[in-house]
Amino acid sequence: MNRSQTLILVVLLFAGLVISPTARAVDFSYSAFGTIGAAISDEPIRYQRDIDDSGTFMRDSLLGGRLDAKFNEQWAASSQVTLAASDKEDDRIRPQLKWTMVSYRPANDWLIRVGRLSLGGLLHQQNLDVGVTYDMARLPREVYLLSSDYDFDGVSVTKTWNIGDYELALDGSFGMQKRYYRVFQEGTDRPSYYSADVTGGGLVATLKDYDHTTFRFGWHITDIDPNTTEGMLARYNFMPLGGGQYTLNPVNPFGYRSTFTVNTLFLGVEFPLGDFLVTCEGTAVLPNSVESAPENYAGYVSLSRKFDKWTPYITYAKIWSNGLDTWRRVKGATNPYLPGSPQALIADAYLADVASVIAVFDQSSVMLGTSYAITPQQKIKAEVMTTHIGERSAMFDGTLTHENVTTFSLSYNFAF
Incomplete structure (x- = not known):
């Protein structure tokens, strides 16, 4: 049991001891939700881990259940479990514990939650798994890949003010998690997952x-x-070879730093414009001097309109890294061995692996789709998405440069 799981267990046990003596009756409620989604692209190189020209159900499909318990007007608890693609290995489905928390409302304008929470500032972050709550086939990966902090074990405190025709909420949070980072190593042609202990928190204001x-x-x-x-990895060890050429130290190419810090800024707005609904979000992900993870900026704008049960939409999303200099320099490293020799083949794979772990992005997407509400709790969604890759995008498991990839998606979403 890791420190996050221990924290959840302690919180739930403590809450049970506090609540039980005062709880006369517990009101239970439950719900189920899910998505059965298929996606296929016109490119054999995998996109977003699972999508290629063979088609997949792994990218979007999931099943989930939630149990809520209300002890009294102040105390409540909930737990949510999903069955979806694993976050630490490819081509595997496994259960994941989400939103397992105890909440305490000492007054109408205060809310304290402790347990497993989804932290961050994106508009649809807390309902990301419940596809029936939004009309896009999937939320733009350009923004939702790097900009969210999911499934932290910690505490969140929210204060709400009513200001005329507006409601202002300020949420402060702190938590910890074990996160798995996926990289595709182009030289050895395989994905790898690396774990890290993440501690963080912040402030989110909603008006x-x-x-x-x-x-x-x-x-x-x-x-x-x-x-x-x-x-x-944080730093690269370049070795000069003379004549303007250089290579990477094959023994220890990186000056390893045990801990680094990432600041993330969120900005989002959703508003009606006549008969249309406009949604815009932007993020800036700012690591502190980490060469293998440069600064990234992303945003999207989506325009939709409801026609009875149909809601067509068009979305444009973009993500770019603040300079690809380090990646370009790694790509430009010289293989010092004789071409065709066994050492050269190993070094070629090694240099390609080093370059491919750098999280740089230069891509944009246009999404044209629609949802159809069978009932208020059921939606069918269809979408065509064209993604343009510039110089490099780490969302693809391989080298694509200045190409377009088209993805087709169809899904059934429900919540009961």
């Missing part, structure tokens, strides 16, 4: 009116402590 307009701004800071020197 809403009664005309379905939402503004959100947030900041999170996380300290990442890798459990291995591989994969999560």
Whole structure:
């Protein structure tokens, strides 16, 4: 049992001891939700881990259940479990514990939650797994890949103010998790997962009116402590060869730092514009001097309109890294061995692996799709997405440069 699991157990046991003597009757409720989704692209290189020209159900499909317990007007608890693609290995499905918490409301304008929470400042982060709650086939990966802190074990405190026609909520949070980072090593042609202990928190402010307009701004800071020197690497050791050429030290190419810090900024707005609904989100992911993970910026804008049960939409999303200099320099390293020799083949694979672990992105996507509400609790979604890769995108398991990839998606989403 790791420290996060221990924290959840202690919190739930403590809450049970506190609540039980005062709870006369417990009101239980439960719900189920899920997505059965298929996706296929016109490219054999995998995109977003699972999507290629063979088609897949792994990318979007999941099943989930939630149990809520209300002890009294102040105390409540909930637990949510999903069955979905594993976050620490490819081509595996496993159960995942989410949203397991105790909440305490000492007054109408205060809410304290302790347990497993989803921290971060994206508009749809807390309902990300419940596909029936939004109309896009999937939320733009350009923004939702790097910008969220999911499944932290910790505490969240929310204060709410009513200001005329507006409601303002300020949420402060702190937590910890064990996170798995996936990289695809192009030289050895395989994915690898590297774990790290992550501790972080921040502030998120949300302003809403009664005309379905939402503004959100947030900041999170996380300290990442890798459990291995591989994969999560901070500095590169370039060795000059003379004549302007250089290579990487084949023994220890990285000056390893045990911990580094990442600041993430969130900005989102959703508002009606005549008969249309406009949704915009932007993020900045700012690591502290980590060459293998440069600064990344992302955003999207989506326009949708409801026609009875149909809601067509068009979305444009983009992500870019603040300079690809380190990646370009690694790609430009010279293999010092005789071409064709066994040492040269090993060195070629090694240099390709080193370059591919660098989390750099230069891509944009246009999504055209629609949802159809069979009932308020059931939706069918269809989407065509064209993604343009510039110089490099780490979302693809291989080298694609200045190419377009088209993805087709169809899903059935429900919540009962």
